[in-house]
Amino acid sequence: xxxxxxxxxxxxxxxxADFARKGIARGRSIAAMRYADGILMMGANPSGSxxxxxxxxxxxxxxxVGRFNEFxxxxxAGIRYADVKGFSYGRSxxxxxxxxNAYSQTLGQIFTHENKPYEVEVLVAEIEETTxxxxxxxxxxDGTLRHERDFAALGGKDDELRERLAGDFDRDRDLAATVRVxxxxxxxxEEGSVAAGDWEAAVLDRRLERRKFRRLSAEEITAARS
Numbered sequence: 001x002x003x004x005x006x007x008x009x010x011x012x013x014x015x016x017a018d019f020a021r022k023g024i025a026r027g028r029s030i031a032a033m034r035y036a037d038g039i040l041m042m043g044a045n046p047s048g049s050x051x052x053x054x055x056x057x058x059x060x061x062x063x064x065v066g067r068f069n070e071f072x073x074x075x076x077a078g079i080r081y082a083d084v085k086g087f088s089y090g091r092s093x094x095x096x097x098x099x100x101n102a103y104s105q106t107l108g109q110i111f112t113h114e115n116k117p118y119e120v121e122v123l124v125a126e127i128e129e130t131t132x133x134x135x136x137x138x139x140x141x142d143g144t145l146r147h148e149r150d151f152a153a154l155g156g157k158d159d160e161l162r163e164r165l166a167g168d169f170d171r172d173r174d175l176a177a178t179v180r181v182x183x184x185x186x187x188x189x190e191e192g193s194v195a196a197g198d199w200e201a202a203v204l205d206r207r208l209e210r211r212k213f214r215r216l217s218a219e220e221i222t223a224a225r226s
């Protein structure tokens with residue numbers, strides 16, 4: 001009978017974490033920031049059909065970086081979770097915190113028990129009646145859940161992005177000014193300009209009716225930056 005090689009648990013966890021981080025770092029970053037009327041999420045994405053930012057439910061949106069097939073499966077699962085909970089109880093019972101906790105448990109289980117961890121980070125954004133009540137939840141590859149109040153960043157250069165955004169945050173900005181801040185910061189950190197058509201951006205806008213999610217067009221981004 002052959003015996004498998006013994007790997008200390010701490011080394012196994014470190015190797016899995018390093019593997020996941022390398023996969024995530026190969027992707028482009030996404031940043032999110034609160035503004036006067038809601039939350040803006042933005043990142044470079046030349047693909048017009050493979051979205052990194054999507055609606056989940058009335059007041060809740062999703063963003064993901066890393067391997068597309070892996071965060072897409074999480075997005076779809078999140079929509080199913082929200083639909084079932086909203087139908088079984090009530091639309092107001094679907095919350096960003098509940099969805100973020102579900103993602104945290106799923107990613108933590110995969111990281112600990114599966115052969116290969118997911119190479120993803122996801123963001124759950126949620127708006128409420130006032131700016132002070134809005135929420136951003138960041139879920140890392142190992143299930144670590146962080147509550148980000150004013151802004152958040154995902155991807156390979158997330159630490160530098162957060163550091164830059166910390167000095168530029170103003171909750172009273174309008175949407176156009178927030179687009180300029182996020183786009184400019186992402187271009188500076190990633191050291192390259194992004195064409196207007198290569199941006200993916202969307203908002204959760206509290207002024208809209210029941211469904212608060214709206215995508216920004218290339219023309220709207222260009223006008224905001226001019």
